[in-house]
Amino acid sequence: MxxxxxxxxxxxxxxxxxxxxxxxxxxxxxxxxxxxxxxxxxxxxQTPPCRHFGKCGGCQLQHLDDEALSTFVRDRVAHAAEGQGMTPGKLAEPHVSPPQSRRRVSLHAVNGGGKPSIGFREGGSHRLVDLRECHVMRAELFAMIAPLRAFLARKKGKYAIDIELAIVDQGVDCLIKGLTLEGLQESEAMADFCRDNALARMTLDQGYGAETLWEPEPVSVTLGGVPVPYPAGTFLQATIDGEAALMAAAQEWLKDSRFVADLFAGLGTFAFALAGDSKVLAAEAAQQAFLACKSAAGISRKPVLAMHRDLFRNPIRAEELKRFDAVVLDPPRAGAKEQIAQIVESGIARVVYISCNPSSWARDSRSLADAGYRLAELRPVGQFRWSTHVELASFFLREDAEDLAG
Incomplete structure (x- = not known):
């Protein structure tokens, strides 16, 4: 230079x-x-707020002030659209989650010579950062790290453990994979740990599948005002405010739709938000999530029909989609190439595409654009604050159905 x-x-x-x-x-x-x-x-x-920044792989952008961070989130989404030759009718201001708002985290624990370490991995490495502070996860989750560290200190020998924590309606849910309890004494110590820390649930996978060890009352998460049973480790939007921003977009864009297909529905995040004036089909491949959604729909009497279906191997066909006014989809990072092809063939008027990967979204969106769909609005969402991971909500209208936009 x-x-x-x-x-x-x-x-x-x-x-x-x-x-x-x-x-x-x-x-x-x-x-x-x-x-x-x-x-x-x-x-x-700006000066990064966390002592672990630069080493911990959880954050990459703590050195940006709020304006620069917001611009990054917006540009990451806008550039993905531009790269496929698409210009949104409206590019909304990005929603960025505040510090200490993450309600679910995946941590790791290792026994470093008799002294347990718990935290995130270093960027580009398997080495572990033993967290002593964290500015992204909610205080309730971070408060569990010290007790977990103390509990694991009793465990002898080498181990490598995965820990998933989530905020549920009843408190903190904990799923531990790779920890083996030896004998009655260790099992009783685990029960004491759960009681002393008022856990909502403790699920342990000792190598033979997940087993619930502690659950004083059935665990749930409230989605669209509906308490939904929460299977341990099931996907949740990372923050409550980010989830609300995504749900609000779907509700605004599809408010006049009578019949909506919610594809890759998970627990029913969007299905329950839309159910009321709309009747919703919620299609999901993961059996536990499907059963939770089905149970919640039955108890709440919301007009949600849960369907167990692998949309990668068996997407909802065009002829099936023709009975719906609109579709909302929130696929995994790989996108929804096969399902998009069926949506295109169906000619359905409104498509709301929620994505956690702007690259796969852009590929799928190009297919929609080529079939005559207009990108009416694009809303960037940064739930993973200070991370390069960006999400979005997008609204497509079929050009020959513009009168349905309202």
């Missing part, structure tokens, strides 16, 4: 980029990269 350059934006993986295309780690928009490679901080560079 022969002269100083200014960082103009943040790339998808979190590095700063100069006008000439140089990638600079740890840079923020407005930073100056000197000729010798040193970085002069600009107006959007």
């Amino acid at each position: 022969s002269a100083s350059e200014t960082i103009i934006r943040i790339a998808a993986k979190g590095d700063g980029i100069t006008q000439s295309g140089k990638f600079v780690s740890g840079a923020a928009p407005g930073d100056i990269v000197q000729a010798d490679g040193t970085l002069e901080h600009g107006p959007h560079h």
Whole structure:
């Protein structure tokens, strides 16, 4: 680099980029990269709040101020659309979740010479960062780390354990994989741990499948105002506010639809939010999630019909979709190529596509655009604060059905 350059934006993986295309780690928009490679901080560079930043793989963007972080979330989604030649009719201001709002986390624990470590892995490594603070997870979840560390300190020998924590209606839900309880004494110690920490549930997988060890009352999560049974480890939107932003988008865009197909429905996050004026088919492959959604629909008497169906191997066919006014889909990161092809063939008027991967969304959205669907609105959502992981809600209208937009 022969002269100083200014960082103009943040790339998808979190590095700063100069006008000439140089990638600079740890840079923020407005930073100056000197000729010798040193970085002069600009107006959007902030001091990272967490002592683990730079080592912990949980966050990549704590050095950005709120304005730069919001811009990154917006641009990540907008560039995905632009890369496929699509311009949204409206690009909404991004929703970014606040600090300490993450309601579910996946942690790891290892026995480092008799001293347990619990935390996230380092970026690009299997080494573990033993968390002493965290600015993304909710306080209730972080408060469990010290008691877990103390409990595991009693365990002898080497181990590598996965720990999933989630906030449910009854408190903190804990799923531990890879921990073996030896004998009555360790089992009683686990029961004491659950009681002393007022856990909503403890589920343990000792290598033979998940087994519930502690659950004083049935665990649930409230979705769209409906308490839904929560199977341990089942997918939840990362934050309550992010979930609300995504649900609000679907409700606004589909408010006049009478019959809606909710595909990759999970526990029914969007199905229950839409059910009322709309009747909703909720299709999901994971058996436990399907059964939870079906149970909640029956108890609440909401007009939700749960269907157990693998939409990758057996997508809802075009002829089946013709009976619906609209479809909402929230597929895994791989996207929904096969299901999109059936949606296109059906000619359904309204499509709400929720995505956790702008790249696969852009590929699928190009198929919709080629079939005559207009990208009416795009809403970026950053639930994983300070992470390069970005989500979105999008609304497509079939060009020959514009009068249905309301």
